[in-house]
Amino acid sequence: MTLQQPTLPLNGAAPFNPADHRGDHLLVSEMVVPGSRVLDVGCGDGDLLQLLERRGVDGRGIELSREGVNKCVAKGLAVVQGDADTDLDAYPDDAFDYVILSQTLQATRQPKVVLENLLRIGHRAIVSFPNFGFWKMRLQLLIGGHMPRTDNLPATWYDTPNIHFCTIKDFVQLCDEINVKMERAVALDLYGRPLRLNAPWWFWNLFGEQGVFLLSRRGKER
Amino acid sequence: MQPQEREVDQPSSLVALFGTDQPLRLDCGVDLAPFQIAYQTYGTLNAERTNAILVCHALTGDQHVANVHPVTGKQGWWKTLVGPGLALDTERYFIICSNVIGGCMGSTGPASTNPATGKPWGLDFPVVTIPDMVRAQAMLIDRLGIDMLFAVVGGSMGGMQVLQWSVAYPQRVFSALPIACSTRHSAQNIAFHELGRQAVMADPDWQQGRYFERGTHPHRGLGVARMAAHITYLSDAALHRKFGRRMQDRDLPTFSFDADFQVESYLRHQGSSFVERFDANSYLYLTRAMDYFDIAADHDGVLASAFRGTGTRFCVVSFTSDWLFPTSESRAIVHALNAGGARVSFAEIETDRGHDAFLLDVPEFIEIANGFLQSAAAARGLTSSGN
Numbered sequence: 386m387t388l389q390q391p392t393l394p395l396n397g398a399a400p401f402n403p404a405d406h407r408g409d410h411l412l413v414s415e416m417v418v419p420g421s422r423v424l425d426v427g428c429g430d431g432d433l434l435q436l437l438e439r440r441g442v443d444g445r446g447i448e449l450s451r452e453g454v455n456k457c458v459a460k461g462l463a464v465v466q467g468d469a470d471t472d473l474d475a476y477p478d479d480a481f482d483y484v485i486l487s488q489t490l491q492a493t494r495q496p497k498v499v500l501e502n503l504l505r506i507g508h509r510a511i512v513s514f515p516n517f518g519f520w521k522m523r524l525q526l527l528i529g530g531h532m533p534r535t536d537n538l539p540a541t542w543y544d545t546p547n548i549h550f551c552t553i554k555d556f557v558q559l560c561d562e563i564n565v566k567m568e569r570a571v572a573l574d575l576y577g578r579p580l581r582l583n584a585p586w587w588f589w590n591l592f593g594e595q596g597v598f599l600l601s602r603r604g605k606e607r
Numbered sequence: 608m609q610p611q612e613r614e615v616d617q618p619s620s621l622v623a624l625f626g627t628d629q630p631l632r633l634d635c636g637v638d639l640a641p642f643q644i645a646y647q648t649y650g651t652l653n654a655e656r657t658n659a660i661l662v663c664h665a666l667t668g669d670q671h672v673a674n675v676h677p678v679t680g681k682q683g684w685w686k687t688l689v690g691p692g693l694a695l696d697t698e699r700y701f702i703i704c705s706n707v708i709g710g711c712m713g714s715t716g717p718a719s720t721n722p723a724t725g726k727p728w729g730l731d732f733p734v735v736t737i738p739d740m741v742r743a744q745a746m747l748i749d750r751l752g753i754d755m756l757f758a759v760v761g762g763s764m765g766g767m768q769v770l771q772w773s774v775a776y777p778q779r780v781f782s783a784l785p786i787a788c789s790t791r792h793s794a795q796n797i798a799f800h801e802l803g804r805q806a807v808m809a810d811p812d813w814q815q816g817r818y819f820e821r822g823t824h825p826h827r828g829l830g831v832a833r834m835a836a837h838i839t840y841l842s843d844a845a846l847h848r849k850f851g852r853r854m855q856d857r858d859l860p861t862f863s864f865d866a867d868f869q870v871e872s873y874l875r876h877q878g879s880s881f882v883e884r885f886d887a888n889s890y891l892y893l894t895r896a897m898d899y900f901d902i903a904a905d906h907d908g909v910l911a912s913a914f915r916g917t918g919t920r921f922c923v924v925s926f927t928s929d930w931l932f933p934t935s936e937s938r939a940i941v942h943a944l945n946a947g948g949a950r951v952s953f954a955e956i957e958t959d960r961g962h963d964a965f966l967l968d969v970p971e972f973i974e975i976a977n978g979f980l981q982s983a984a985a986a987r988g989l990t991s992s993g994n
Binding site for chain 1: 938941942945946948950951952956957977978979
């Protein structure tokens with residue numbers, strides 16, 4: 386997969402500066418082949434979609450919050466208000482080359498159903514999520530005896546939208562269970578930098594602050 | 608002759624005449640010919656003819672979208688959106704707005720003179736539909752030498768026309784902005800329209816639709832119809848905020864049926880000003896056209912089939928307090944567009960101003976319309992100067 390593609394000239398777009406973008410967004414956008422059709426589920430303010438459109442991707446988005454949707458639409462992005470748990474059913478099979486679920490899996494009611502839907506709608510799925518096995522999380526629970534809170538996940542247990550936390554290990558098991566092929570897996574550290582590639586899973590599960598996975602269906606059957 | 612009546616056959620607008628060689632084929636099976644379309648344009652069509660926007664008006668709107676109205680003297684009905692430097696920038700785009708077929712501001716309708724009798728058509732005018740209105744607009748667009756519209760924009764009945772354009776002529780619509788509308792009129796909306804029509808027809812001055820010849824005017828019936836309809840364009844919260852239970856020019860109830868309350872006085876004013884600028888029969892025909900509208904019915908009941916493979920860019924907008932065309936209706940449009948693979952944006956705007964919000968200064972809505980059109984213009988290769 387080539388990572389260096391010429392960016393499309395867009396009217397009024399600021400020059401591209403990687404420092405303006407989150408590490409996981411840059412990584413996700415590099416996993417997408419330019420020119421493909423992408424659905425970003427839980428697209429927030431549309432930062433990732435804008436990054437993708439800059440790479441010549443035909444991008445669409447779904448976002449739960451009205452504020453997020455309206456910001457996206459005002460930016461000219463093709464975004465609709467919707468819920469990953471209920472509105473993915475309305476999309477036909479194979480409608481997109483990639484379906485992205487960026488930092489949203491843990492906020493869905495039925496992560497397994499959502500994941501299956503992603504790979505029904507898209508040929509590939511890109512999923513990123515905070516790793517609950519990250520050492521800082523473990524330490525807070527083990528030593529502090531309270532539900533972990535980090536800079537990236539500052540909400541308290543009683544008002545968090547994140548109801549289905551998992552570890553990288555848990556996610557890998559789920560992928561096996563629903564017959565999903567992992568084409569690429571990357572763990573990012575606290576600063577959004579990839580951990581070394583040849584590290585064993587337990588190392589990623591302990592030192593990865595988040596995981597980013599490029600997934601596809603295994604074989605013909607689903 | 609009333610000022611409105613003058614506008615019927617000789618409007619203060621541009622007029623496209625279509626002779627007997629160019630009939631308008633109506634859904635009811637009648638070929639309407641000759642007929643005319645009254646329209647306004649703003650801005651300049653570029654050399655490539657790619658910067659044209661068609662604005663479709665709502666039930667009681669007309670072609671005077673961005674100029675002083677010839678009958679009421681009021682500013683254009685979409686002054687928040689159409690004008691120099693606005694979202695529909697008249698310095699950048701060539702904006703067309705035509706009076707719908709069946710209307711009463713210069714396009715052929717029941718108040719127009721029937722060439723066969725030399726008298727107003729009245730109820731002899733054939734029943735028209737939303738697709739008929741759009742077919743007539745397409746003939747106008749042909750006449751203007753435009754292959755593809757950069758955008759078709761409208762709210763309410765105008766939004767229905769936008770949807771119909773995108774379904775009937777997908778290759779002629781680059782982008783579509785249907786606002787506060789639906790692909791089919793709901794039972795509740797048909798019920799309200801029936802109430803309005805019955806009010807008109809119950810007025811003895813309606814004279815079975817022959818009021819022009821009899822020298823009468825069904826002002827009371829049409830006024831009541833407008834009052835009832837106007838309530839549906841607002842919301843409980845908006846009415847309460849605007850009027851509450853405040854009294855009109857008095858402190859105590861009169862113990863009569865005078866307009867004691869401000870809201871009563873307001874509604875009476877809405878009714879009486881409306882009848883000065885609108886034709887009662889036209890109101891019957893246009894409400895009927897909306898009632899008949901059902902895109903899915905024309906596609907074996909499957910709405911998604913209507914939009915399958917469309918290349919048009921869509922932006923669907925609804926308003927939280929709109930109970931005439933609630934968000935659920937817009938969501939159904941979005942689901943069908945997604946299923947058809949369309950490029951669609953959908954925004955629900957939070958406001959307590961009801962269905963009428965699309966006509967008002969609602970900054971979030973205006974920002975979204977602007978953002979959508981800007982990105983569509985970039986995709987269409989339109990520069991900011993419009994050339």
